[in-house]
Amino acid sequence: GIQVEQSPPDLILQEGANSTLRCNFSDSVNNLQWFHQNPWGQLINLFYIPSGTKQNGRLSATTVATERYSLLYISSSQTTDSGVYFCAVRSRSDKLIFGTGTRLQVFP
Amino acid sequence: GAVVSQHPSRVICKSGTSVKIECRSLDFQATTMFWYRQFPKQSLMLMATSNEGSKATYEQGVEKDKFLINHASLTLSTLTVTSAHPEDSSFYICSARDPQSRTEAFFGQGTRLTVV
Numbered sequence: 153g154i155q156v157e158q159s160p161p162d163l164i165l166q167e168g169a170n171s172t173l174r175c176n177f178s179d180s181v182n183n184l185q186w187f188h189q190n191p192w193g194q195l196i197n198l199f200y201i202p203s204g205t206k207q208n209g210r211l212s213a214t215t216v217a218t219e220r221y222s223l224l225y226i227s228s229s230q231t232t233d234s235g236v237y238f239c240a241v242r243s244r245s246d247k248l249i250f251g252t253g254t255r256l257q258v259f260p
Numbered sequence: 261g262a263v264v265s266q267h268p269s270r271v272i273c274k275s276g277t278s279v280k281i282e283c284r285s286l287d288f289q290a291t292t293m294f295w296y297r298q299f300p301k302q303s304l305m306l307m308a309t310s311n312e313g314s315k316a317t318y319e320q321g322v323e324k325d326k327f328l329i330n331h332a333s334l335t336l337s338t339l340t341v342t343s344a345h346p347e348d349s350s351f352y353i354c355s356a357r358d359p360q361s362r363t364e365a366f367f368g369q370g371t372r373l374t375v376v
Contacts, residue, residue: 183364185364185365187367192369193298193351193353193369193370193372194367194369194370195353195367195370197364197366197367200364238303238304240304240365242365247294247306247309248294248306248355248365249306250296250303250304250305251303252303253303255301
């Protein structure tokens with residue numbers, strides 16, 4: 153089946169810093185989503201981005217489907233950005249497969 | 261975005277008992293819902309695909325007699341963990357897709373199950 157790898161696995165930042173999270177996938181996909189899982193487990197939809205670039209406030213994402221990767225940019229990070237970030241891809245069998253995740257900790 | 265509600269958010273049960281978790285799509289009809297399981301510090305693993313009016317499709321390695329899924333209406337899917345054991349303790353989360361909303365998936369709040 154399709155493999156979805158994220159890097160880095162862990163990231164520690166000071167408030168105000170910028171970061172880039174990467175998602176690599178092993179096969180063609182129908183779509184890609186980025187999620188933020190908060191400390192209570194809730195998955196927050198960040199981006200639905202099968203291709204191209206989108207921005208929402210301090211966050212932006214870019215997916216290059218032909219090269220099988222996506223990037224999530226976080227600028228001017230805040231402590232509330234802490235949590236785990238997942239990318240997930242929808243395979244040809246219509247299943248949403250999650251990546252390995254990046255655990256982000258932002259300190260004041 | 262579409263709203264998916266999951267209940268309960270937290271449950272503690274004794275070994276040998278069964279636990280039912282509900283997943284509802286509140287503002288759309290979902291012919292397909294998905295159930296995931298997440299162990300601490302790990303990613304979400306797809307357990308099964310729940311199809312309205314038909315049998316669920318289970319992923320390899322998931323016991324269908326252990327995890328009973330019922331999708332009796334277009335807005336409700338239930339996951340029952342039967343004869344629960346401590347190793348079933350985990351975070352269970354459901355997802356539904358609004359067919360009007362491209363193929364974007366939305367998730368419930370999750371259920372933290374602890375079997376003692």
